[in-house]
Amino acid sequence: MGQFERETAVEKVGANRWRGELCRGWRIGAVPNGGYVLAVVGRALAEALPHPDPLTVNAFYLAPTALGPVDCDVELLREGGNTSQASARLYQEGELKVLVTAAYTDLDRLEGPSWSAQPRPEYPAWEDCHGGNSKLEFAQRVAVRLCHGAGVFAGGQPSGGGEFRGWVAHGDGADPDPLSLLMFADAFPPPAFDVVGLVGWVPTVELTVQVRAKPAPGPLQARLFSRHLSRGVVEEDGEYWDSQGTLVAISRQTAKVRLPR
Amino acid sequence: MGQFERETAVEKVGANRWRGELCRGWRIGAVPNGGYVLAVVGRALAEALPHPDPLTVNAFYLAPTALGPVDCDVELLREGGNTSQASARLYQEGELKVLVTAAYTDLDRLEGPSWSAQPRPEYPAWEDCHGGNSKLEFAQRVAVRLCHGAGVFAGGQPSGGGEFRGWVAHGDGADPDPLSLLMFADAFPPPAFDVVGLVGWVPTVELTVQVRAKPAPGPLQARLFSRHLSRGVVEEDGEYWDSQGTLVAISRQTAKVRLPR
Numbered sequence: 001m002g003q004f005e006r007e008t009a010v011e012k013v014g015a016n017r018w019r020g021e022l023c024r025g026w027r028i029g030a031v032p033n034g035g036y037v038l039a040v041v042g043r044a045l046a047e048a049l050p051h052p053d054p055l056t057v058n059a060f061y062l063a064p065t066a067l068g069p070v071d072c073d074v075e076l077l078r079e080g081g082n083t084s085q086a087s088a089r090l091y092q093e094g095e096l097k098v099l100v101t102a103a104y105t106d107l108d109r110l111e112g113p114s115w116s117a118q119p120r121p122e123y124p125a126w127e128d129c130h131g132g133n134s135k136l137e138f139a140q141r142v143a144v145r146l147c148h149g150a151g152v153f154a155g156g157q158p159s160g161g162g163e164f165r166g167w168v169a170h171g172d173g174a175d176p177d178p179l180s181l182l183m184f185a186d187a188f189p190p191p192a193f194d195v196v197g198l199v200g201w202v203p204t205v206e207l208t209v210q211v212r213a214k215p216a217p218g219p220l221q222a223r224l225f226s227r228h229l230s231r232g233v234v235e236e237d238g239e240y241w242d243s244q245g246t247l248v249a250i251s252r253q254t255a256k257v258r259l260p261r
Numbered sequence: 262m263g264q265f266e267r268e269t270a271v272e273k274v275g276a277n278r279w280r281g282e283l284c285r286g287w288r289i290g291a292v293p294n295g296g297y298v299l300a301v302v303g304r305a306l307a308e309a310l311p312h313p314d315p316l317t318v319n320a321f322y323l324a325p326t327a328l329g330p331v332d333c334d335v336e337l338l339r340e341g342g343n344t345s346q347a348s349a350r351l352y353q354e355g356e357l358k359v360l361v362t363a364a365y366t367d368l369d370r371l372e373g374p375s376w377s378a379q380p381r382p383e384y385p386a387w388e389d390c391h392g393g394n395s396k397l398e399f400a401q402r403v404a405v406r407l408c409h410g411a412g413v414f415a416g417g418q419p420s421g422g423g424e425f426r427g428w429v430a431h432g433d434g435a436d437p438d439p440l441s442l443l444m445f446a447d448a449f450p451p452p453a454f455d456v457v458g459l460v461g462w463v464p465t466v467e468l469t470v471q472v473r474a475k476p477a478p479g480p481l482q483a484r485l486f487s488r489h490l491s492r493g494v495v496e497e498d499g500e501y502w503d504s505q506g507t508l509v510a511i512s513r514q515t516a517k518v519r520l521p522r
Contacts, residue, residue: 055515056467058362060319060346060362062338062339063339077360078323078357085321085323096338099338099346099348099362101319101321103466103515110492110493111492111493112493112494112518112519112520113456113457113490113492113493113520115457115489116488116489116490117422117424117486117488163378195374195376196374196376205344205364206317206319206362206469208319208513210494210496210515212491212492212494213491225378227377227378228377228500228511229373229374229376230375230473231372231373231374231473231474232372232373233371233471235471235511239489250496252469252513254317254364258373
């Protein structure tokens, strides 16, 4: 069992309640990474629902989480043949911190047409990419290797493009699974850093992850980009491909860009 | 008072309950447009919350709605200085049909840096655009004028680009307000039509609208595009600018593409 699987584990402790633990190793500053927190909720949903895999998952972050136990209350909203929907609430010491709404499915059974507007972009190989922000505690668990946009972390200026490209993988070498995509969707640095510089604080308001396929083994190829920063409000859009070139997820979050005063 | 304002009106009927009516004129086939339904919920949220404007609103569509009365139950989740968050549930005849999570703010008071990766695209003027699907009942309330991608509605082939561009406005000439952006975000035809042709059914799984500014008077310039169709699952991304060139909203939905058998 890999670190991600172990540190997102949940135990059923009531009719609709699962208990988990936010573990050391995943924090950005003092706060556990929002994607990691979402994956803990996602695992409770996977256990509660008749379908095993996330299809689309939205989370509103109401209050910062902290290390320690969490309770996830799951409410089944609708159960269909191909998809089931649920709401989940993550509490710490009785305080509601994250509200999640999700549709789960069986990814192996998706059927229908496929198409992409663009081919997968070509990146330098994992072995040839090194940039990133390895000073974060989060880097103990997740390996981020940037091939575009890393200059701002090496003391350079933002490129002004608002985009990071590179690779992302479990730090312990475990292979990605669908639940881990909920975490990887929040693993890259905020693209606003590539616009306004290394401002300290880009809190997530809400995050949606759409999962499209079970990832093949190996690092994920990823890009995270912003296009519109409006008086401190920005979207962060992600695309994630597996080692076979299959698009396995896309993500979008609303974030706020807080400049130092 | 315009048609949109009148036909999304809600009345407080309980401590946390608002009643509205899904009116004729807004349907796509037999089902009221999902953006219109979201705007009714959005109005209940605006009345319930201390902040007047939607900042980001997510809706999961659990069951098709129908013409007639709706009840919206609003639960305040968190009240902050700049933003408040809530969950809302839309019921018809006791059945939960739409689950909404939202962050509301005062758009006039947003503060922070602004930036765009690209300038607003140049379109032919409103007066010079005519394409669209005017056979829908929805066209009684909302004027869609396409300048790109309309060929498939005129009996042509899909362009394969997966994108519609054009203008959108209230049919009665009323000016757009922030709540109407929740409706306009679901007003364009599914971009998948421009890939696989005019398939009959592209149901929305969930929709998120990020509002960035109060729109100036006049039609909205819009694009709705898809980039990744994965075995019948697709995202639809929207961008909306007002007549002054300000980006006023972006949107993303997860939809399913159901081809005729």
